[in-house]
Amino acid sequence: MAWKTLDDMDLAGKTVLTRVDINVPMENGVVTDDTRIRRIVPTVADIRAKGGKPVLLAHFGRPKGQFVPEMSLAPLVPALEAAFGAPVTFVERPSREALDALPADAIVLVENTRFTPMEEANDPQMAQFLASLGDVYCNDAFSAAHRAHASTEGVAHHLPSCAGRLMEAELKALEAALSNPVRPVVAVVGGAKVSTKLDLLGNLVAKVDHLVIGGGMANTFLAAQGIDVGKSLAEHEMADTAREILAKAEAAGCEIILPVDVVVAREFAANAANETVPADACPADAMILDAGPETVARITATLEAAKTLIWNGPLGAFEIEPFDAATNAAAARAAALSKAGKLVSVAGGGDTVAALNKAGAAEDFTYISTAGGAFLEWMEGKVLPGVAALEN
Structure with missing residues (x-):
């Protein structure tokens, strides 16, 4: 170091x-x-x-x-x-x-x-x-x-x-996850908007083997592929950018995992009436609020085969039940694999820590970063001035 x-x-x-x-x-x-x-x-x-x-x-x-x-x-x-x-x-x-x-x-x-x-x-x-x-x-x-x-x-x-000591632990965890990881490496990136995580996605597709995209971001990618996402939160103006990221991932040999089934509802409220449908069958008057069980099975199978995991952002509207199910299930599996010594898992970012705490999975992750912006910028491949100054 x-x-x-x-x-x-x-x-x-x-x-x-x-x-x-x-x-x-x-x-x-x-x-x-x-x-x-x-x-x-x-x-x-x-x-x-x-x-x-x-x-x-x-x-x-x-x-x-x-x-x-x-x-x-x-x-x-x-x-x-x-x-x-x-x-x-x-x-x-x-x-x-x-x-x-x-x-x-x-x-x-x-x-x-x-x-x-x-x-x-x-x-x-x-x-x-x-x-x-x-x-x-x-x-x-x-x-x-x-x-x-x-x-x-x-x-x-x-x-x-x-x-x-905290800085040392943080840097060692991030280096183990991104600079010199044991492969295969999986990144889980969720959250509302693609536009706020462009640099992150661009950097990760060149560095990880599998990239799971969840939350509102996944809707934008589905829409970019011509899938009707109904009234779901999606940045339709980012369609070209989403397609560019998909092409960049393919060129780099990075598998992008998007929902194959989704949980939809007509209102954004706790315990709203909901149903699970294929990702390309969202009703026009409904919105996608979580990934479905098939998608979760695919994510957990990818985690089972992985050696390193980087996690930033939830897979659905984790704040309200039952739309926290995908995040909870994937986080629980990642935590169990980490506890068994089969996976090095590093997570960070505001919503991420809250989601993993809510899932009861945080304490078994290898490392949870309390740094929001700095964690993201590191994952984006940016030089952090406070770290660079220590190297001089």
């Missing part, structure tokens, strides 16, 4: 600037889901175990370069202290002198990096100021690695730099 980890760094007596993502949901000043906080615990613990002083840099919300009291990181201190099992010192305006005056094993949280426009502008002055606060830079925020900001990219050029 081209980047260093905490194992490669001498941290004894060093102040370690540590970029984390603790952009967690809150209600009435209380953290309602501390997943992202729990995921940075190993990095903070390891820095302290090696004699370093972790100084946490993080953003919260989108204050657009202004001081917004509701987006202060101060209310996160109790949740951080509970996770770390140690006190956390909150610093509004950091200085090297103030940081040096704190105990050697202190954990420090610096106020929202986005309270100045210099952060998102990746201003060299801010990068140099941040660098002046520490001796080593550790990036543990893969989910912000697709942004070239002062605290995610700029500062890395001024200090010895490494990946934190």
